[in-house]
Amino acid sequence: MAKGNVKVLGAWPSPFVMRARIALNIKSVEYEFLEEKLGSKSELLLKSNPIHKKIPVLIHNDKPVCESLVIVQYIDEVWSSAPSILPADPHDRATARFWAAYVDEKWFPTMRSIATAEGEEARKAAIQQVIEGIVLLEDAYSKCSQGKPFFGGNQIGLVDIAVGCFLGWLRVTEKTSQVKLLDEAKTPGLVKWAERFCAHVAVKDVMPDTDKLAEFAKLLAKFKAPPK
Amino acid sequence: MAKGNVKVLGAWPSPFVMRARIALNIKSVEYEFLEEKLGSKSELLLKSNPIHKKIPVLIHNDKPVCESLVIVQYIDEVWSSAPSILPADPHDRATARFWAAYVDEKWFPTMRSIATAEGEEARKAAIQQVIEGIVLLEDAYSKCSQGKPFFGGNQIGLVDIAVGCFLGWLRVTEKTSQVKLLDEAKTPGLVKWAERFCAHVAVKDVMPDTDKLAEFAKLLAKFKAPPK
Numbered sequence: 309m310a311k312g313n314v315k316v317l318g319a320w321p322s323p324f325v326m327r328a329r330i331a332l333n334i335k336s337v338e339y340e341f342l343e344e345k346l347g348s349k350s351e352l353l354l355k356s357n358p359i360h361k362k363i364p365v366l367i368h369n370d371k372p373v374c375e376s377l378v379i380v381q382y383i384d385e386v387w388s389s390a391p392s393i394l395p396a397d398p399h400d401r402a403t404a405r406f407w408a409a410y411v412d413e414k415w416f417p418t419m420r421s422i423a424t425a426e427g428e429e430a431r432k433a434a435i436q437q438v439i440e441g442i443v444l445l446e447d448a449y450s451k452c453s454q455g456k457p458f459f460g461g462n463q464i465g466l467v468d469i470a471v472g473c474f475l476g477w478l479r480v481t482e483k484t485s486q487v488k489l490l491d492e493a494k495t496p497g498l499v500k501w502a503e504r505f506c507a508h509v510a511v512k513d514v515m516p517d518t519d520k521l522a523e524f525a526k527l528l529a530k531f532k533a534p535p536k
Numbered sequence: 537m538a539k540g541n542v543k544v545l546g547a548w549p550s551p552f553v554m555r556a557r558i559a560l561n562i563k564s565v566e567y568e569f570l571e572e573k574l575g576s577k578s579e580l581l582l583k584s585n586p587i588h589k590k591i592p593v594l595i596h597n598d599k600p601v602c603e604s605l606v607i608v609q610y611i612d613e614v615w616s617s618a619p620s621i622l623p624a625d626p627h628d629r630a631t632a633r634f635w636a637a638y639v640d641e642k643w644f645p646t647m648r649s650i651a652t653a654e655g656e657e658a659r660k661a662a663i664q665q666v667i668e669g670i671v672l673l674e675d676a677y678s679k680c681s682q683g684k685p686f687f688g689g690n691q692i693g694l695v696d697i698a699v700g701c702f703l704g705w706l707r708v709t710e711k712t713s714q715v716k717l718l719d720e721a722k723t724p725g726l727v728k729w730a731e732r733f734c735a736h737v738a739v740k741d742v743m744p745d746t747d748k749l750a751e752f753a754k755l756l757a758k759f760k761a762p763p764k
Contacts, residue, residue, distance in 0.1 A: 359638060373630045378634050381630070382627070402601045402609070405606045
């Protein structure tokens with residue numbers, strides 16, 4: 309579906325960049341993917357997102373749109389004739405925005421803190437909190453999907469994209485921290501949902517391989533570590 | 537404008553609660569204001585917002601909507617025939633959502649940190665950051681309003697509500713920290729905008745008096761302090 313010139317400034321391991329790419333895939337919008345390099349920021353990125361200087365940035369007809377959830381909603385509104393990402397009903401839309409904000413503000417920061425927790429007690433507390441969050445998301449999935457395959461019903465919606473983009477990093481965290489976070493016994497609905505989400509045609513080519521992502525995580529940790 | 541039964545669970549000093557009330561005022565929606573008491577949470581609040589247990593909650597026809605920016609967008613979508621809070625153009629909508637997220641995620645947390653900063657250096661750094669944020673908002677105001685009275689143009693929009701609700705606390709911070717944050721010399725556009733916003737018919741009855749809010753801030757600090 310063509311509607312002007314579309315570019316995404318991003319990087320393959322970023323869950324936030326994935327959101328923009330999946331939304332464009334759902335809408336069958338072709339785009340140019342401009343990969344930012346680890347440790348440097350392109351002139352185009354600095355010019356397009358001067359406030360946060362962060363990926364992703366969607367550039368549509370030379371106008372930048374920043375912040376992943378803002379981008380997904382923008383894509384949904386511009387290519388409105390293709391499958392909808394947000395539900396039609398205002399209360400369902402509010403519920404979708406609520407859960408998308410929850411994963412960004414509460415759940416993902418806690419998952420990220422597992423790797424950086426100081427001491428075994430803090431690490432265990434973080435793991436426990438992440439699992440509690442997953443249980444909440446299982447309940448939200450059950451209510452939002454109403455027996456259908458996705459949070460968005462029969463198709464991928466805002467919450468699918470918001471949660472699903474963290475699956476790669478969740479698996480890396482499971483692997484490196486040797487802990488089970490997404491557990492068949494506790495959250496059977498989400499386990500099946502995760503399989504469906506990763507296999508979806510709009511997702512599978514942008515969902516990173518866990519081993520490759522784990523390698524990148526090592527590189528990132530090295531990169532962020534203070535020089536000795 | 538009637539469209540079912542509307543309640544707001546809130547408290548008068550909360551900037552986030554103000555957002556819901558202003559949005560309802562813009563739409564001329566009558567609502568029942570159920571005031572939560574400092575230090576306790578009503579059964580209705582716990583039932584309506586079990587995830588965050590926080591105000592504001594909008595209850596519309598017995599269905600709760602949580603998170604202030606989600607509530608404002610919900611109100612805009614349900615009472616869509618009244619003046620719009622979000623712009624019609626998708627790029628303008630994305631810009632409005634971007635700035636609303638900026639004030640919540642970056643600017644307000646920094647302003648709040650002025651009062652809790654440990655040491656004069658940290659306090660000065662926080663003040664500097666807040667002022668830099670206000671300069672960014674002045675620029676955003678100039679671009680969004682295009683010479684009209686509000687971020688939203690001729691009427692109050694999402695960014696007006698998002699930023700404007702912090703004006704009471706900004707004044708309290710100026711007073712208690714004896715520092716000028718909103719400055720005629722640096723940000724003349726925002727100073728005039730703030731006057732217009734506070735005088736607006738949808739705002740003036742819910743914008744708290746600075747002295748009353750400063751008294752509340754003292755009470756809150758006492759309440760939050762660990763027992764001696």
